[in-house]
Amino acid sequence: MQWYENISELIDMRSFSNLWYWIALAVLWSSMSRWVIGVPNDMVLRAKRYEGQAQIDLEDIVRVSTNRILYISTVSGLWMLGLVMFMITSLAILGFYYWVEIAQAVFLLVFPMALVGLLSLSTARLIQDQKLDGVALRMRLTRHRFWVQLIGMLSILVTAMFGMYQNMSIGALG
Secondary structure, eight states, X not given: OHHHHHHHHHTOSOXXXXXXXXXXXXXXXXHHHHEXXXXXXXXXXXXXXXXXXXXHHHHHHHHHHHHHHHHHHHHXXXXXXXXXXXXXXXXXXXXHTSOOHHHHHXXXXXXXXXXXXXXXXXXXXXXXXXXOOHHHHHHHHHHHHHXXXXXXXXXXXXXXXXXXXXXXXXXXXX
């Protein structure tokens, strides 16, 4: 029966004491800060360093990405907003009213991502409305990345503090 205990320990539903949850949190925020509205950050840095063709490539991929984001928000934005808000509200109620730990953990992953999604939509609109290119485009993408990283750091801090509280309170009860 030791293999069953090992698997049970590996796939533990107590999220905040599970290593996989923390790995997923780190990978999530690492990838979110690397990709700025669907554009890899190294392209922004390369365009800043070399300009020329690198800047043209950056502007092309930003145009494609912003058009995609704005098209999706136009076609299904209200439905997506309603579905995401329903999911976030359900997770918040399950997690913090009924005190279901897996719902708390998923809420602490999803809620900040919703903020990043709204920020990305706003940035895409600004880029398209102001027809940004060159230095102004790179500055806007860098500013967006800064705010995503700030949201990520605050999210990790809140999640870590809440996770430690959960682990200590469950440890004190058990």
